[in-house]
Amino acid sequence: MEAPNHICATDWRVDDGEGTSGPSSAVATGHGIGRVDLLSEYERTLLSMDIAEIEAFLVLAEELHFGRTAERLHIPQPRVSRLVSALEHRIGGTLFERTSRRVRLTPLGRRLRGQLQPVYGQLVAALEDGRAAARMTEGVIRIGFSPTSNMAALTRLTGAFEDRHPGSRAVLEGVSNLDPYSRLRCGELDVLVNWLAVDEPDLTVGPVLEYRERVLAVASIDPLAVRRSVSVEDLADCEFALMVPPFPPALYDAIIPPRTPSGREIRRTQQVHSIHELVALVAQGRIVHSTAAGIPMFSRDDIALVPITDLPPLPLGLIWCTAHDNARIQALAATVRALRGADSKGRSIGR
Numbered sequence: 001m002e003a004p005n006h007i008c009a010t011d012w013r014v015d016d017g018e019g020t021s022g023p024s025s026a027v028a029t030g031h032g033i034g035r036v037d038l039l040s041e042y043e044r045t046l047l048s049m050d051i052a053e054i055e056a057f058l059v060l061a062e063e064l065h066f067g068r069t070a071e072r073l074h075i076p077q078p079r080v081s082r083l084v085s086a087l088e089h090r091i092g093g094t095l096f097e098r099t100s101r102r103v104r105l106t107p108l109g110r111r112l113r114g115q116l117q118p119v120y121g122q123l124v125a126a127l128e129d130g131r132a133a134a135r136m137t138e139g140v141i142r143i144g145f146s147p148t149s150n151m152a153a154l155t156r157l158t159g160a161f162e163d164r165h166p167g168s169r170a171v172l173e174g175v176s177n178l179d180p181y182s183r184l185r186c187g188e189l190d191v192l193v194n195w196l197a198v199d200e201p202d203l204t205v206g207p208v209l210e211y212r213e214r215v216l217a218v219a220s221i222d223p224l225a226v227r228r229s230v231s232v233e234d235l236a237d238c239e240f241a242l243m244v245p246p247f248p249p250a251l252y253d254a255i256i257p258p259r260t261p262s263g264r265e266i267r268r269t270q271q272v273h274s275i276h277e278l279v280a281l282v283a284q285g286r287i288v289h290s291t292a293a294g295i296p297m298f299s300r301d302d303i304a305l306v307p308i309t310d311l312p313p314l315p316l317g318l319i320w321c322t323a324h325d326n327a328r329i330q331a332l333a334a335t336v337r338a339l340r341g342a343d344s345k346g347r348s349i350g351r
Helices: 041-047 051-063 066-073 077-091 107-135 152-164 249-255 275-284 327-342
Strands: 013-015 021-023 096-098 103-105 139-145 168-174 191-195 203-212 214-219 239-242 267-271 289-292 303-307 314-321
Touching: 051 066, 051 077, 051 107, 066 077, 103 107, 139 152, 139 327, 152 168, 152 203, 152 327, 168 327, 191 249, 203 327, 214 275, 239 289, 275 289, 275 303, 314 327
Parallel strands: 139 168, 139 191, 239 267
Antiparallel strands: 013 021, 096 103, 191 314, 203 314, 214 289, 214 303
């Protein structure tokens, strides 16, 4: 069993109420709400112990023999002696009575063993449980998708993932286009397949699943519908949907730029409450919408899709909460990379 190499009292941190943190000793002099009591000198000594010293002490306290202790720990016998001596120096007292014929605990040693054994056991069990959970790829991985990201690439990804990991199952669950990240953050989903325009400090942007060219969705009766292409400058003459929070600002600006290259404002005027409402407004000619090519819901007789020549392709890929990262998420990310690597021409998955 591996254990952390060092426990240090200054690693304990608290919120100072202003979004920053620091060692507990730095905030312990305040009064009232948020006060943190300073550790005693004895508590600091315990927290600063090297895990190797604790392991040597506990095994020697059980074996009462330096040779057998060295064999169990797979280290030379002199190192056992050095570790125990270092711990005695930290404590400031003798933990073992040593003679040429026997080793036995002192009263101080018995007291320390009684304090350390349950704590060390809990620490080892917690680390083992955490490592087991992090390494486990078998089981269900919950993959979120929005109405605009539910395309053939997603189907191919889930099939390839289950083929590579027979003990795993990919479960697909829809999310709102207007609120794509909430279910990730609350733990209802493991990973999200969505457009990779992310500026959220708690989210990790994973590998790209595919790139989609940019198009302008307009009503089939709109004069722009007969154009072979449009530029971003043309968008300043149109009206677009007004997205309100919790729609992510970075994603909003990637889909509908706030200004043209010359600085003209792109008007976001029509508030919408769902992607289906947005599509209906486009079909009615009330607004236009810059989007990605190949999205099924825009493939309608009453909507025309006109290429936008000067917007970069929109990447579709994996997003997950950094704090929720685990082995299954990493296995899914590895599947994306393998699929893209298998495409010798670099074309997107699902095309």
